[in-house]
Amino acid sequence: MGIEADVAHAGAAAAAPKKAWDTRVMFRELMMHDVELREYVLNHVFGEELFKLAPQYGMTVRQERDLTMARWARMRELKVYDNVLAVGVDDPSGRRAAVQKYDCLSECVGLLDHSLEIKTGVHYGLFGSTIARLGSKHQRELYLPKVQTCEMLGCFALTELGHGSNARGIETTATYAPETDSIVLHTPTETAQKYWIGGAAEDACWTTAMAQLYVNGECHGVHAFIVRLRNDTDKQLCPGVWIEDCGHKCGLNGVDNGRIWFDNVHIPRSQMLSGVASIDDSGKYQSAIKNPDQRFAVQLGALSGGRISIAVNSTRNAALALTTAIRYAHSRRAFGPDGAAEVALMHYRSHQQRLLPYLARTYAMSFAVNELKRMWWDNCQLLGTPVSKDVHFVSSLFKALMTWNMRDSMQECRESCGGQGYASINRIGPVKNDRDVMMTFEGDNSVLLQRAGKMVMDDYARTVKSRKRSGCFKWLSEEFDTKVNSPARRTGSEDLSQDEQDLERLLETALHRRLYALLESLAQEVPKLQRELAGDAFEVANMISSDASELGYAFAELLIWQWFRRDVARISNAYPDMARVLQMLSSLYALDTVDRSPSFLRLSCISQAEASVVRHAKRRRCAELAPHSMDLVNSFGIPDHLLGPIAGDWELQNRRSKL
Numbered sequence: 001m002g003i004e005a006d007v008a009h010a011g012a013a014a015a016a017p018k019k020a021w022d023t024r025v026m027f028r029e030l031m032m033h034d035v036e037l038r039e040y041v042l043n044h045v046f047g048e049e050l051f052k053l054a055p056q057y058g059m060t061v062r063q064e065r066d067l068t069m070a071r072w073a074r075m076r077e078l079k080v081y082d083n084v085l086a087v088g089v090d091d092p093s094g095r096r097a098a099v100q101k102y103d104c105l106s107e108c109v110g111l112l113d114h115s116l117e118i119k120t121g122v123h124y125g126l127f128g129s130t131i132a133r134l135g136s137k138h139q140r141e142l143y144l145p146k147v148q149t150c151e152m153l154g155c156f157a158l159t160e161l162g163h164g165s166n167a168r169g170i171e172t173t174a175t176y177a178p179e180t181d182s183i184v185l186h187t188p189t190e191t192a193q194k195y196w197i198g199g200a201a202e203d204a205c206w207t208t209a210m211a212q213l214y215v216n217g218e219c220h221g222v223h224a225f226i227v228r229l230r231n232d233t234d235k236q237l238c239p240g241v242w243i244e245d246c247g248h249k250c251g252l253n254g255v256d257n258g259r260i261w262f263d264n265v266h267i268p269r270s271q272m273l274s275g276v277a278s279i280d281d282s283g284k285y286q287s288a289i290k291n292p293d294q295r296f297a298v299q300l301g302a303l304s305g306g307r308i309s310i311a312v313n314s315t316r317n318a319a320l321a322l323t324t325a326i327r328y329a330h331s332r333r334a335f336g337p338d339g340a341a342e343v344a345l346m347h348y349r350s351h352q353q354r355l356l357p358y359l360a361r362t363y364a365m366s367f368a369v370n371e372l373k374r375m376w377w378d379n380c381q382l383l384g385t386p387v388s389k390d391v392h393f394v395s396s397l398f399k400a401l402m403t404w405n406m407r408d409s410m411q412e413c414r415e416s417c418g419g420q421g422y423a424s425i426n427r428i429g430p431v432k433n434d435r436d437v438m439m440t441f442e443g444d445n446s447v448l449l450q451r452a453g454k455m456v457m458d459d460y461a462r463t464v465k466s467r468k469r470s471g472c473f474k475w476l477s478e479e480f481d482t483k484v485n486s487p488a489r490r491t492g493s494e495d496l497s498q499d500e501q502d503l504e505r506l507l508e509t510a511l512h513r514r515l516y517a518l519l520e521s522l523a524q525e526v527p528k529l530q531r532e533l534a535g536d537a538f539e540v541a542n543m544i545s546s547d548a549s550e551l552g553y554a555f556a557e558l559l560i561w562q563w564f565r566r567d568v569a570r571i572s573n574a575y576p577d578m579a580r581v582l583q584m585l586s587s588l589y590a591l592d593t594v595d596r597s598p599s600f601l602r603l604s605c606i607s608q609a610e611a612s613v614v615r616h617a618k619r620r621r622c623a624e625l626a627p628h629s630m631d632l633v634n635s636f637g638i639p640d641h642l643l644g645p646i647a648g649d650w651e652l653q654n655r656r657s658k659l
């Protein structure tokens with residue numbers, strides 16, 4: 001079921017060409033790991049009645065929350081989540097396997113039910129991994145087995161009413177009280193109430209609360225504390241803990257988000273997560289990390305895992321919408337030549353040009369994010385290793401670009417299915433709504449992009465100074481180093497041959513040139529602003545914030561292409577029959593990138609004439625890919641039972657006899 005399935009409808013079968021390659025091989029390459037587990041969960045577990053999609057529409061908040069918990073309980077009963085926290089596993093390969101397994105499960109539930117993905121993600125991915133990353137050996141051994149079995153059901157409390165993106169500014173205090181050898185958690189102001197905490201409103205009995213640590217009157221910044229919120233038996237709130245429900249949301253109503261106030265709640269000193277910082281027996285603060293900026297970054301390390309999960313699940317859900325819209329486009333007929341039969345939507349050039357660039361982008365992102373996952377697993381396999389700067393940087397960029405790609409492709413898919421795209425059962429609108437929050441949580445996209453853009457600027461400054469590619473520039477092609485100081489301008493006199501290799505060269509040059517042009521322009525702008533603003537670093541950063549975002553975006557688009565092309569070359573070597581279609585996807589990704597952004601012309605990275613070449617080549621590429629598009633979406637391996645009727649034989653599904 002699923003990946004081998006073709007659309008049964010006659011129109012679709014007629015429009016889809018014979019397979020030019022094995023979709024199962026493509027599926028394995030796209031998924032990269034745990035393929036058998038993936039197929040077991042998607043087809044076998046999600047085949048059970050409890051996981052059927054139909055009752056999901058029009059449910060009350062109560063029903064959604066109960067369904068989410070029931071599904072999670074059933075998956076635990078089937079032992080699907082066993083050992084995702086690598087309890088008692090010390091060897092790196094075992095730890096790596098556990099993280100891979102967890103990632104696989106997150107992707108599976110992410111295709112079915114966003115609430116289930118987040119509910120489990122908050123517990124294992126945020127609560128559990130904060131303990132794993134920040135706890136001492138003793139704390140890991142004490143708590144993680146109970147987190148694994150859900151004996152300790154937890155949530156992660158960072159955000160406050162007054163501080164979200166600016167997590168460093170949170171106001172909740174954790175004050176060491178030497179007389180009782182305890183730590184007192186307190187909400188000193190209304191804006192310090194914890195807000196949006198997933199799982200807090202009803203189910204979580206524990207939280208990892210982030211708060212400003214005070215020892216002997218000195219503030220040591222944000223640290224993590226294990227705090228009991230409720231009793232396990234009757235779910236009564238603990239003394240000093242006050243919780244309110246965040247109420248109905250635009251989506252994701254299977255998750256019970258809550259607001260938390262702490263009124264001088266005492267916890268034992270041993271409940272401060274003490275892997276990177278602690279209060280010793282004499283009541284003194286100790287940390288091996290002396291730099292407060294680094295210490296803060298380490299404290300928020302668990303968020304990187306969340307960002308990676310969001311990036312991956314965004315590509316999977318863009319794939320879900322594209323599977324529906326492209327299958328429908330092959331089977332839905334509208335208009336045609338006078339007197340002749342109507343033609344399939346996919347025949348229309350405009351329809352191809354609406355959907356296929358998103359297909360190419362989603363393919364490129366699916367492969368690129370696999371590289372990020374590998375970096376993450378390398379990082380996770382060694383206990384006590386802080387999240388690397390590379391993982392933090394790439395996960396910030398990919399989270400932003402991949403969620404925006406999901407949002408835009410889902411909207412295009414929704415519209416390209418006409419009225420059917422608006423029916424909940426076809427799973428584009430409701431999924432889009434539910435997932436809208438992905439742009440905001442685990443780091444607001446705009447803020448992430450700005451910060452990543454500033455990191456690109458810093459790495460560039462180091463690269464120019466040392467004449468050696470440093471930081472993120474290590475991932476870019478050496479060949480373009482020479483352009484660091486002199487990005488050439490395009491005037492229109494270039495050779496405009498449409499030869500494939502020339503086209504590839506044009507695109508490669510354009511993407512690099514845009515990056516270096518943005519960097520050069522910032523390199524000139526910043527000193528000017530520093531003079532004008534008398535060295536006010538905050539205002540200088542403010543003035544260039546949009547440019548920093550654009551730079552981050554440009555870097556990410558190039559990196560995604562670089563990593564995708566590397567996979568294209570590798571797979572083409574191993575499976576020559578897949579080479580052509582992958583090269584077309586890669587080319588369409590770059591053509592669309594250049595065609596859709598005005599920055600290439602604005603910064604003279606391409607000439608007017610080249611812009612026309614790009615536009616025409618993009619259209620040609622779409623037409624070439626259209627006959628392969630069914631196989632390409634089937635390669636995503638989304639089982640039919642997770643797709644709406646319009647992805648299959650929608651005429652049959654809508655027969656009156658079916659009522």
Ligand SMILES: Cc1cc2nc3c(=O)[nH]c(=O)nc-3n(C[C@H](O)[C@H](O)[C@H](O)COP(=O)(O)OP(=O)(O)OC[C@H]3O[C@@H](n4cnc5c(N)ncnc54)[C@H](O)[C@@H]3O)c2cc1C
Pocket residue numbers: 122156157158159161162163164165166195196197198199249252257437440441442443444445446447545
């Ligand atoms: C459904 C849901 C579930 C959540 N679950 C959890 C959870 O389990 N635990 C938890 O701790 N948190 C959780 N959050 C909180 C989430 O992480 C925050 O909402 C997010 O970090 C953004 O913070 P904010 O809402 O305060 O927005 P703000 O930080 O106030 O941002 C508002 C707007 O201002 C912009 N902005 C902010 N700073 C700048 C700047 N420097 N320059 C330019 N623009 C800026 C942003 O781009 C954004 O558009 C959840 C949120 C939601 C909606």
